[in-house]
Amino acid sequence: MRASATRKVFRRHFTKLGGKVLAEIGFGRDVNDFTAIATRVAGLGKIDVIPTYTLEGQGLKITQALAQAGVTKGGGGNAIQLGTIWLPFGFEQKAGKAALGYIRIVQFDPTDTARRGEEFRRQPSRPSTMPTRRTSTRTPTTRSC
Helix, strand or coil: CCHHHHHHHHHHHHHHCCCEEEEEEEEECCCCCCHHHHHHHHCCCCCCEEEECCCHHHHHHHHHHHHHCCCEHHHCCCEEEEECCCCCCCHHHHHHHHHCCCEECCCCCCCCCCHHHHHHHHCCCCCCCCCCCCCEEEEEEEECC
16 A cells, blocks of 8 residues: 555544644655654654655654654654554664654564564565656544544
């Protein structure tokens, strides 16, 4: 599912359950500094959930910026961050305290020794299913009611 479709599904279900979307902040795939975006998110007030739809490298940087801005649990805030993009193995070690409270919606541990992990490693390599023409992403910033 593309990021825009995932965002719409999240919004629909979140609002149906009584949540309120405070903002949707878009950014391009060339963004590497998320300080201004994190500051903007911090200015929205009380936030409970921040779903992010980013490229791998951006995932780490936005997580760190949100923590530095004091928005997410890793930075002393209340918000949890949901991520839907496959982050590199070792994300938690690289993100450090900023990863506290981060919830991966889609993730697989390549070192998993369970049957599912073994089956995954035996499969031949497949081309990436990531969209190649994605030009921007929008991150809804939400608050439950």
